Amino acid sequence: MTVDAQYRLFNLVNNPPPGSKIEAAKLYGVDLTLNLRRLALTPTERVREMEGALRFMEELRRATRQSDVVNR
């Protein structure tokens, strides 16, 4: 993504046109800055980042299970 486009999208997210889907998503509680960041990545980087989040959640679940056993 070009720097110009990054600025344009950043402005759109921070000052969404009234009645736009961007405004609706913000009002719904969506954090669109995550999308801005992901849009600046390549598709491979995007899915790798998601896989990293999944691995972290799996690790957390494993740690919670172990902690349950220790504290029983």
Place this chain on the structure above:
Amino acid sequence: MTNFEAALRVLAEAGVNFIVVGAYAAVAQGSGNTTQDLDICYERTAQNMQRLVAALAPYHPRLRGAPEGLPFLFDHLTLSQGMNFTLQTDLGDIDLLGDLSGLGQFLEVARDAVLIPLFGGSYRMASLDAIIRSKRAAGRAKDLNALPELEALKQLRDSEKE
């Protein structure tokens, strides 16, 4: 955890005609969500279903969530007699969808698919428009909850091109 890269490579190398749909396709196009499974829409021709079976059979596909020992034969006949299958495989969770809510079957989905460069190759994926149509048509709470982000993402991507 699903090995998305390996699953996609295995399907592509076997010459399977498929389109990545659902949340994984949305993530590749900039969605901030996560998903644990790979959803693909597959072409329901005899040749393609045979290729699909040949590609996934070495990874022991079984019905996800089914009791241990429940007989399930993953072959061309099973695929042709069913439509959508939620599978657990050695590569992870893979959903085979012959028909998608709001989109239809492979040829309809293919009409609106986009080619996304991924892992050094490129894969056909449902466009954001198509994913939005499908989620809206599915109408379940989790699908409707995903709509505000997807619709805003679509607007952002359109603005990116201006």
